[in-house]
Amino acid sequence: MKIELTSPMATSVLAKRIGARHFGPDIPVNSVTAVDDVEVGSLTFWQSYDPLPDDLPSNACVIVRESVLPRVSTEYCCLVCRNPRLEFVRLLHWFEKEKQFVSGPKGNIHSSAKVHPTAVIDSGASIGAGVLIGPRAHIASCCSLGENVSIGSGCVIGHPGFGYERDEEGVPVKFPHFGRVVVDAGCEIGSNTTIARGNLSDTWIGRHVKIDDQVYIAHNCVIGESTMIAGGARICGSVVIGRRCWIGSGAMIRQGLGVGDQAVIGLGAAVVRSVASETVVAGNPAEGLFEKT
Numbered sequence: 564m565k566i567e568l569t570s571p572m573a574t575s576v577l578a579k580r581i582g583a584r585h586f587g588p589d590i591p592v593n594s595v596t597a598v599d600d601v602e603v604g605s606l607t608f609w610q611s612y613d614p615l616p617d618d619l620p621s622n623a624c625v626i627v628r629e630s631v632l633p634r635v636s637t638e639y640c641c642l643v644c645r646n647p648r649l650e651f652v653r654l655l656h657w658f659e660k661e662k663q664f665v666s667g668p669k670g671n672i673h674s675s676a677k678v679h680p681t682a683v684i685d686s687g688a689s690i691g692a693g694v695l696i697g698p699r700a701h702i703a704s705c706c707s708l709g710e711n712v713s714i715g716s717g718c719v720i721g722h723p724g725f726g727y728e729r730d731e732e733g734v735p736v737k738f739p740h741f742g743r744v745v746v747d748a749g750c751e752i753g754s755n756t757t758i759a760r761g762n763l764s765d766t767w768i769g770r771h772v773k774i775d776d777q778v779y780i781a782h783n784c785v786i787g788e789s790t791m792i793a794g795g796a797r798i799c800g801s802v803v804i805g806r807r808c809w810i811g812s813g814a815m816i817r818q819g820l821g822v823g824d825q826a827v828i829g830l831g832a833a834v835v836r837s838v839a840s841e842t843v844v845a846g847n848p849a850e851g852l853f854e855k856t
Contacts, residue, residue: 580657604622779797
């Protein structure tokens, strides 16, 4: 995902803004991206102490640690500082304050959608044909709901996720969120479920996914087609769940993990390691019981 700026910003200006050391060419930055989406003219950050990926494009700008610098190509720009993620967040806040981000597209509500009078649909939200939205649901402007999606009462779809970076005094600084929540056709989302928008990428709910009441899905999660998630499950940030999975009631899945196709997560399981396809896990911490046959 690319978040575009209204006008290019020189990397030397950005370096001065955050007190970073400028290394490499002074290039114009016209967008902000996650490191996986970086392209020419993009600004991103690399929090790891490991070397930068080999496939970074030239004329991109990456905020990095000093220890990474000796292994950096001179074809792209680096802003060198102690905490790349924190300085990246500070630049995002500055861009917002200076109104440097391009506004998102206008939303629309299909004429066949049925929205309860007490529901709140923010401007910018896209609501497809045949969508049903229940009482007191809140659909934020970053949301796109496909055809025949059903949203239960009290749902909150598209709020910013729980993302922070501590500053030098230990105070948490909010990571601004720019991603969407995309809910594909045929999904059903139960009452009082909350789905967070992505930060630099989208939260994605695949076709025909069924989500029970009081489920929480954090930022940047991807839920595969026809997966079912039972009541009270908690899915942390950037979890990728495959197709036709079953996530049991009260299950918790740690951030950044993967769950393969047709896996089963048992009732109340605490998943702390990725789960292979067609595997059944249960317990706290969750352990494999057997492979499906």
